[in-house]
Amino acid sequence: GDSVTQMEGPVTLSEEAFLTINCTYTATGYPSLFWYVQYPGEGLQLLLKATKADDKGSNKGFEATYRKETTSFHLEKGSVQVSDSAVYFCALKSRSNYQLIWGAGTKLIIKP
């Protein structure tokens, strides 16, 4: 069945460092891909999305490109801030039943 694999955390970086959180997927057909962010004590919020191959989603300085050839949707940011500390979830929405399939989440810790 469909699945999403994220790099394990926690990922600890210094402020202004470059961030990459890896996400790969297995799916039948061409799903839509999402990144959600969960700040401490809060629910999940949509960060960005991409709905077809080569689409780039972007928001708040974060970017991710839908790579069909490598079945990946890696999250990147050029210069992270302490306020980016959160848990990041990669997810896909299957064309077969529109259910969201979730990765396990990656905790990001940014130190000043």
Place this chain on the structure above:
Amino acid sequence: NAGVTQTPKFQVLKTGQSMTLQCAQDMNHEYMSWYRQDPGMGLRLIHYSVGAGITDQGEVPNGYNVSRSTTEDFPLRLLSAAPSQTSVYFCASSPPPGLNQPQHFGDGTRLSIL
């Protein structure tokens, strides 16, 4: 601009007790779902509903019941709480399921079963 509202935010139960987690949304979304979040496991779908009067099971439905009598409300019931149900529960809603529709989440209910 309430969005998705979950109550309570925290709850402690004894094994065998029952309770209902409330979820309400004011966006007229047809699709609603309940997830549980456990460390290292991401979110797992418990039950979902594609409209009033229609519910279906997700990945981990055992021990939970749901109903959808109105578009706005989607309560989750634990009939006889077990320690394995200790988790953080999230309710989410979205417009009719489509590939491009993101889900809107509540702030979660942290539930501990002793």
